[in-house]
Each structure stands twice: as structure tokens, then as C-alpha cells.
Amino acid sequence: MKRLTIGVSPHIFSPVDTTYLMKSVIKALLPALAAGVYFFRWQAVGLVIASVSGCLLAEVLSRKLRKKPIEMGNYSSLLTGMLLAMILPPSLPLWMAFLGGVVAIALGREIFGGLGSNVFNPALLARAFLMAAFPVALTTWIRPITLDAVTTATPLGLAKFGGETPALGLLAWGRIGGCMGETSALALLAGIAYLLYVKVIDYRIPTAYLGTVMVFAGITRFISPAVYMGPMFHLLAGGLLLGAGFMATDPVTSPVTARGRWVFGVGCGLITMTIRLWGGLPEGVMYSILLMNAATPLINRMTRPKRYGTVKVEKSR
Amino acid sequence: MAKILTFKGGIHPDYRKEISMSEPVREVPLPERVVVPLSQHIGAPDIPVVNKGDVVSEGDVIGRSESFISALVHSPICGKVTDIKKAFHPSLGPSMSVFIERDEKAAPRRYEYKNDPASVSPEDIVEKVHLAGIVGMGGAAFPSHVKFSVPEGRSIDTLIANGAECEPYLTCDQVLMTRKTNEILSGIRLAEKVLRPERIFVAVEDNKKAAVFALEKAVKEMASGGARISVVTLKTKYPQGGEKQIIKALTGREVPPGKLPSDVGCMVHNVGTFNAIYEAVVMEKPLLERVVTVSGDCVSRPGNYTIRVGTLIEDLIELCGIKMTAEPRKILVGGPMMGIAQTGISVPVLKNTSGILFLSDKAAPLYDERQCIRCAKCVDVCPMRLFPTDMMRNVKKENWDNMEDLYISDCMECGSCTYICPARIPLVQYIKEGKAVVSRKKRS
Structure with missing residues (x-):
């Protein structure tokens, strides 16, 4: 009893730490990543390697520059790199993916003060940067499996600019044009189900986001079925599931209040559908989440619960 | 049984109650010496009313205060006052304490059935609680007789016996509820006489089935009359036993900031306090011993022990016949969620000490702080x-x-x-x- 430790209570802790959270999200991404590799072969592997190395390099350099310890142990740069690779077109030149990785960590995270201080989702910010810098490369799509040099279109592109949209079964399986990790809806749903089951993500944001999109699509489809696609199509097509399950739920950039998470999800859904149906772009997931990221501090302030003991209790037992 | 009630929020830690749960309450020999702090309650510390060299008997008052919010302190053993000086207090650090060495020839006092609970007046009950130096035994140590004096213009419609015991490791209330069921209920009836509530809840978390069973059985067998006592099962969740949380779970009411439970018509006492109230009123026994859970992953004989107030942890280890099976990294007075880590083992058991835990590195790990990711x-x-x-x-x-x-x-x-x-x-x-x-x- 020579070395007794003191310290403020509590003295016991939950087994869940940051590393566990990050690892769980990485695990949950694996089915969709495997689908991406299956559909887009070496292109997919190359994207992941390029993007992750960009992220890790940026982390090391910016940490050195800021004279802060390097915290690779929490897997967050690896996760950002993986997510970024999955939201890039499979045919993207690898140096662009690498640059995207650098931007994600350096401008998306470290510039704000590092992990936990960034306003925007780093992977989405990097994608927005690449979209502005290389608009053609970011909107060129190749056919899955065959990887034909002939370009193809994403289902949302077909729906918007004319063309025959693929059947829902194909959307679920994922043999369609699109970003590397977003095409297989089933693989993404499996990952989301896992994250909900282990309680790594809160159900409110995905529920509100997906629910809003489906209700929105249901109403517009009902009003003019000739013009708009139905709710199932909007649920399975594009980057919605990847965005709603893995990016809108990023703890750093989403609201801290329970009510705020509902607001955040509904906002993402409304913006996504507005862009998809009436905007200049076929897909709106990226901008919807980035815009709601910007609104997060406001949402936090406006959804603060009432102070304990100052609410009128409706019915006292 | 009705629906299981709870509050919003809270956590589900690893409870580890099985370590000490099935053990009977063990009596331990009287300590050779005690160190009795004069500050064992919320409020002004007591002034010693004995001097160095005085001979005291078990139950003699050794400290009192003129201040309204205070509780008497009694000598837990027969013996001689050897010193009055500052000594380590588990939560206050150095604090004025009375040192008493036991007289081995003096026989310990015996407490017998003295007063019929049916015929004591409410004023008498409050006075006897005051004379026994009873404080809240769940941890807060608020003087019980002060709690009984409800502010002018307020009335208590709901009396709550708190048997939630939501802190991990601790089992002292649990064993008390199964062993002293009738005493606790009798204490509740005494409090009822003073407060005249419309309803009474005995609230227990649903991981203490035996206690719920014993209480329900005893309530059924009780003589009729008085307000209805409902044994209520609460969800096992920390901090279910917090005063505001238990009121919320049972009544839906929220105690406003800076206000007391009486502002929403409630009063909460720990089940152990009700047992002490029974002993004080019926047997005129002051609060000088209590059941303490001694547990953790470093002790050979974890369990619940009846221990005199003022017993030092170092003496208690010996009296309880406990061996250290591993090097403790933290010694806690109280539970692992709100208990206080001690710097040494020369600290005494107090009226509100519910547990003493000896925890290894593994059970009470130390971590480096990392970046907040705003996970909320x-x-x-x-x-x-x-x-x-x-x-x-x-x-x-x-x-x-x-x-x-x-x-x-x-x-x-x-x-x-x-x-x-x-x-x-x-x-x-x-x-x-x-x-x-x-x-x-x-x-x-």
C-alpha cells in the first residue's frame, strides 16, 4: 500500500474509447469497401492507398509543424482517408486522390486545431475542393467490373439528364456507375446496421435524413410520377446511405443535442432532395452535409433543453 | 408488480455487486481505538464536549453544536479520551477528531425494546432522532431531524425510502433490506407520523430481487392503517439513487435549481437511515455503528460488516480478517462513481460510509486525457x-x-x-x- 493513487471520482470508466469508436466505423465500412474493390478492381485499391497516404502524410507534417504529438493511435486519419476514397470516382487519377487526402487533414482538420475542432467533415471538404479544382475528373464515371474506357452515368445522372435508370435490384447490389464505395446499398446498410447495433452512431441522424428523403421523394413522385423517381430509388441511388450512415453521423461536426440531431438529419434530407430534383447537379449529399455542418453551432444553441426543474411537468404521478 | 420506473440519462456501469452480495452481514470485534471526527454531517462542525483524559461510555455525547444544521456525535465505545486533535477525515482532510482508547473491562451497552412505536408522539420521534445523531446514511450526511422540520407552508405528500443503491460494488443497503425489513418499515411508519404523507414509496433497483421480495412480503403482513406503502421497482441505472433522479422516476416531478425536495412535496431518506430511526426511537440507540460494504478486487474476504463509527481502515482490515490478495492502487471510501480516493489507511469509518473499496490498477485504471471529439x-x-x-x-x-x-x-x-x-x-x-x-x- 505504498503507492496509493488519488484522483477525482469517478474511478471506473466505460470500455468504449475513441479508438474503439474509430475502429468500429472502419469495420462497418469494410463491406462497402469490399464491394468497391469487387466492382472497380485495382482502381479502388489504388484510391484507398493514395487517399490514406495523403491523410497520414498531412497528419504527420501538420503535427510536426504545430509541434504537437502525433496521435496515429486513434485511427481517425485512416478513417478519413478511407471515407474520402469511397466518395471519389473510381477512374480518378491517383495523385488527385492523394492531394485530396492532404487537403482533408491539413485544411479540413488540422487548420481548425486538430481532431474534434473542425467545423466540416474533412472527407467531404476535400471532395468539395477536388470538385472545384477538377470538375471533369470528378464527374467522369466508368462501368463496374468491365471498367470500360467508355464513360457511363450514375443512376441519379440518368434520372436527371435523361436515360433509362437501372432497376432497384441493381442499385441494391451495386453494379452501377458511381463513386467507389457508394454503389452497393446492401453493403452500406449492413455497415449502418452494425454501427447502430453497437451504439457507435446515434439512430436519430440517419433516421431523420433517410426518412426525410423518402417522404420528400414519395410526395413528389405522387404529384408527378412522370417527372420524379420514387422513394426507394432515391434511398438506394447515389451517396445517400454512405452520407447518412457514415458522414452526417460524424460526431465532431454534428449537433450535441438529441433534438438537434433530428433537425440536422431533416435539414440534410431537405437540401439533398432540393439539389437532386431542382439543382444543377444530380447529387446533393455532399453539399447538404457540409451546409448542415456549418449550421451545427446554431442548431446546438437553439435546441438546448430546458434547465432541470424549470419545466412544467405535464402530469405528475 | 407495476411498470419499472426510471429517469432520463444515466449509465450502465459494471456493477460487481456479486462480490459482496451473497455474504451475510458479519459482526466484527470491537476496535481497540477509534478516531471520531466532529464533522460527520453537512453543516457546522461539532464542538467537543469531552476533554483529554475523560472516561466515556458507549453512547455518551462527545460533540455537539449550537447551529441548527448539525448532528450530535456519540462515543462509539467505552473508554478514555486520549486526545482531541486534527486527524485525517475521508473527505475533508485534516479535521478535528476525538481519539478514544477502549476500556477492555467495560461491557458493551445492550439495546433493548424500550418505546412502543405506536404510542410515541411526533415531537418525541424528532427529538429522539436528534438525540441519536442520525444523518443521511446514503452518503449526503444531512442531519435527519433537520430534514424532518419541513419549511413553513410546505407539506410532504410523498415519502420515499431510497433503496436504489445504484453505486457499483455497494451492497450494504441491499443486505439491510433483506435482514432488517421490518425495522426499516417500522422506521418508515415513524417518519410517517411526523410528516403525514399521502403515499409512501420504497424504491429499489430491479437488480435486487431478494430485497424487493422481502419488502413486498413484509408490507403485505403489516398491520393495516396509515398511508399506503408501495414497493416500487426502479430500472437498474446509475445514478438512480440520486435524490432528484429518484423523485423524478417515482413522481415525474423535477426539483427546481437551488430548491429542496420539499418544494415539490417530497422527502427522501435512505433505507439505512430508516433503520437507524427505528433503533433510535424504539431502542434509544444512537448512531454509532453501521453496515459497511468492504469490497474490491484486492481483498480476500469481501462482504458486509457491522462496523463502529470511528474505526480506522487499518484496524478494520484486521478486525474483518481481510488479507490483501493484490496491491491496491486506489482505496475508496464510498462507491467507485462518487467515492473518495484516500491517501492512506488511517482514516475512520463515518456515519455515512457505505463502502470501503480496495481496487487494483485493473479495476480502477488511469488514463491519459485525449482530444474531445464532441461525440456528446x-x-x-x-x-x-x-x-x-x-x-x-x-x-x-x-x-x-x-x-x-x-x-x-x-x-x-x-x-x-x-x-x-x-x-x-x-x-x-x-x-x-x-x-x-x-x-x-x-x-x-
Whole structure:
């Protein structure tokens, strides 16, 4: 009893730490990543390697520059790199993916003060940067499996600019044009189900986001079925599931209040559908989440619960 | 059994109650010496009424105070006062204490059935509780007779016996509820005489089935008359036994900031306190011993022991026949969520000491603080609807003006936020610092 430790209570802790959270999200991404590799072969592997190395390099350099310890142990740069690779077109030149990785960590995270201080989702910010810098490369799509040099279109592109949209079964399986990790809806749903089951993500944001999109699509489809696609199509097509399950739920950039998470999800859904149906772009997931990221501090302030003991209790037992 | 009630928020720690749960309450030999602090209650410390060299008998008053919020302190053994000086107190640090060495020839006092609970007057009950020096035994140590004097214009419609015992490891209330069921219920009836509530709840978490069974059986067998006593099962969740949380779970009412439970018509006492009230009124026994859970992963004979107030931890180890099976890293007085880590083993058991835990590195690990990722788990679990992460950020930036907007004073330091934080940030520590600065600024 020579070395007794003191310290403020509590003295016991939950087994869940940051590393566990990050690892769980990485695990949950694996089915969709495997689908991406299956559909887009070496292109997919190359994207992941390029993007992750960009992220890790940026982390090391910016940490050195800021004279802060390097915290690779929490897997967050690896996760950002993986997510970024999955939201890039499979045919993207690898140096662009690498640059995207650098931007994600350096401008998306470290510039704000590092992990936990960034306003925007780093992977989405990097994608927005690449979209502005290389608009053609970011909107060129190749056919899955065959990887034909002939370009193809994403289902949302077909729906918007004319063309025959693929059947829902194909959307679920994922043999369609699109970003590397977003095409297989089933693989993404499996990952989301896992994250909900282990309680790594809160159900409110995905529920509100997906629910809003489906209700929105249901109403517009009902009003003019000739013009708009139905709710199932909007649920399975594009980057919605990847965005709603893995990016809108990023703890750093989403609201801290329970009510705020509902607001955040509904906002993402409304913006996504507005862009998809009436905007200049076929897909709106990226901008919807980035815009709601910007609104997060406001949402936090406006959804603060009432102070304990100052609410009128409706019915006292 | 009705629906299982609870509050919003809270955590589900590993309870580890099985370590000491099935053990009977063990009597231990009287200690050779005791160190009795004069501050064992919330309020002004007592003034010693004995001098060095005095001979005292078990149950003699050794400390009292003129102040309204205070409780008498009695000698827990027969013996001689060897010193009155500052000694280590488990939560206050050096604190004025009476040192007593036991007279081996003096026989311990015996307590017998003296007063018929049916015929004592309410005034008599409060007076006897006062004379017995009873304080809240669940941890808060608020003088019970003071609690009984409800402010003018308020009335208590709901009396609550708190048997939630939500702190991990602790089982002293649990064993008391199964062994002293009738005494507790009798104590409740005595409190009822004073307060005249419309209803009475005995609330127990649903991981203590035996206690619920014993209580329900005893209530059924009880003589009719008086307010209805309902044995209520609460969800096993920390901090279910917090005063505000148990009131919320049972009545739906929220105690306003800075107010007392009586402001919403409620009064809560720990089940152990009701047992002490019974003993004080019926047997005229002062509060000088209690059941303490001795547990943790470092002790050979974990269990629940009846221990005299003032027994030092170092003597208690011997009296209980406990061996250390591993090197303890932390010794806690209280539970692992709100208990206090001790610097040594020369600290005494107090009236409100529910447990003494010997924990290894493994059971009470130390972590380095990492970056907050704003996951808001702390916000989700806070039973007071506070924002621990925001308070922590403001304390770090020394942004004291924001603290009151965050209602920092509402924090009861239950520790749920620190427990759940995946970045291992000691949020309670930051909040305590913030509270101290805010109250200092208010005073100046």
C-alpha cells in the first residue's frame, strides 16, 4: 500500500474509447469497401492507398509543424482517408486522390486545431475542393467490373439528364456507375446496421435524413410520377446511405443535442432532395452535409433543453 | 408488480455487486481505538464536549453544536479520551477528531425494546432522532431531524425510502433490506407520523430481487392503517439513487435549481437511515455503528460488516480478517462513481460510509486525457440535462462568464460524463474547478 493513487471520482470508466469508436466505423465500412474493390478492381485499391497516404502524410507534417504529438493511435486519419476514397470516382487519377487526402487533414482538420475542432467533415471538404479544382475528373464515371474506357452515368445522372435508370435490384447490389464505395446499398446498410447495433452512431441522424428523403421523394413522385423517381430509388441511388450512415453521423461536426440531431438529419434530407430534383447537379449529399455542418453551432444553441426543474411537468404521478 | 420506473440519462456501469452480495452481514470485534471526527454531517462542525483524559461510555455525547444544521456525535465505545486533535477525515482532510482508547473491562451497552412505536408522539420521534445523531446514511450526511422540520407552508405528500443503491460494488443497503425489513418499515411508519404523507414509496433497483421480495412480503403482513406503502421497482441505472433522479422516476416531478425536495412535496431518506430511526426511537440507540460494504478486487474476504463509527481502515482490515490478495492502487471510501480516493489507511469509518473499496490498477485504471471529439455521449447521459463538454471547454479557456449560462451549479458530480467519455477526459474534475471559480467570483 505504498503507492496509493488519488484522483477525482469517478474511478471506473466505460470500455468504449475513441479508438474503439474509430475502429468500429472502419469495420462497418469494410463491406462497402469490399464491394468497391469487387466492382472497380485495382482502381479502388489504388484510391484507398493514395487517399490514406495523403491523410497520414498531412497528419504527420501538420503535427510536426504545430509541434504537437502525433496521435496515429486513434485511427481517425485512416478513417478519413478511407471515407474520402469511397466518395471519389473510381477512374480518378491517383495523385488527385492523394492531394485530396492532404487537403482533408491539413485544411479540413488540422487548420481548425486538430481532431474534434473542425467545423466540416474533412472527407467531404476535400471532395468539395477536388470538385472545384477538377470538375471533369470528378464527374467522369466508368462501368463496374468491365471498367470500360467508355464513360457511363450514375443512376441519379440518368434520372436527371435523361436515360433509362437501372432497376432497384441493381442499385441494391451495386453494379452501377458511381463513386467507389457508394454503389452497393446492401453493403452500406449492413455497415449502418452494425454501427447502430453497437451504439457507435446515434439512430436519430440517419433516421431523420433517410426518412426525410423518402417522404420528400414519395410526395413528389405522387404529384408527378412522370417527372420524379420514387422513394426507394432515391434511398438506394447515389451517396445517400454512405452520407447518412457514415458522414452526417460524424460526431465532431454534428449537433450535441438529441433534438438537434433530428433537425440536422431533416435539414440534410431537405437540401439533398432540393439539389437532386431542382439543382444543377444530380447529387446533393455532399453539399447538404457540409451546409448542415456549418449550421451545427446554431442548431446546438437553439435546441438546448430546458434547465432541470424549470419545466412544467405535464402530469405528475 | 407495476411498470419499472426510471429517469432520463444515466449509465450502465459494471456493477460487481456479486462480490459482496451473497455474504451475510458479519459482526466484527470491537476496535481497540477509534478516531471520531466532529464533522460527520453537512453543516457546522461539532464542538467537543469531552476533554483529554475523560472516561466515556458507549453512547455518551462527545460533540455537539449550537447551529441548527448539525448532528450530535456519540462515543462509539467505552473508554478514555486520549486526545482531541486534527486527524485525517475521508473527505475533508485534516479535521478535528476525538481519539478514544477502549476500556477492555467495560461491557458493551445492550439495546433493548424500550418505546412502543405506536404510542410515541411526533415531537418525541424528532427529538429522539436528534438525540441519536442520525444523518443521511446514503452518503449526503444531512442531519435527519433537520430534514424532518419541513419549511413553513410546505407539506410532504410523498415519502420515499431510497433503496436504489445504484453505486457499483455497494451492497450494504441491499443486505439491510433483506435482514432488517421490518425495522426499516417500522422506521418508515415513524417518519410517517411526523410528516403525514399521502403515499409512501420504497424504491429499489430491479437488480435486487431478494430485497424487493422481502419488502413486498413484509408490507403485505403489516398491520393495516396509515398511508399506503408501495414497493416500487426502479430500472437498474446509475445514478438512480440520486435524490432528484429518484423523485423524478417515482413522481415525474423535477426539483427546481437551488430548491429542496420539499418544494415539490417530497422527502427522501435512505433505507439505512430508516433503520437507524427505528433503533433510535424504539431502542434509544444512537448512531454509532453501521453496515459497511468492504469490497474490491484486492481483498480476500469481501462482504458486509457491522462496523463502529470511528474505526480506522487499518484496524478494520484486521478486525474483518481481510488479507490483501493484490496491491491496491486506489482505496475508496464510498462507491467507485462518487467515492473518495484516500491517501492512506488511517482514516475512520463515518456515519455515512457505505463502502470501503480496495481496487487494483485493473479495476480502477488511469488514463491519459485525449482530444474531445464532441461525440456528446456526456450530454446524452447527464441526468441534469447539462453540457459537460461545453463546461470543460470553457474551463480550459478560463471563460468563466459562460459558466452560469451552462448552469454549472446544477451539476451534482455524479460522474456519469467522465465514465462515458471515450476520450477519457476527467470532465467532473474540470466542472469542479469551474464551480469553485464561479462561487468564488460570486462571493467577491
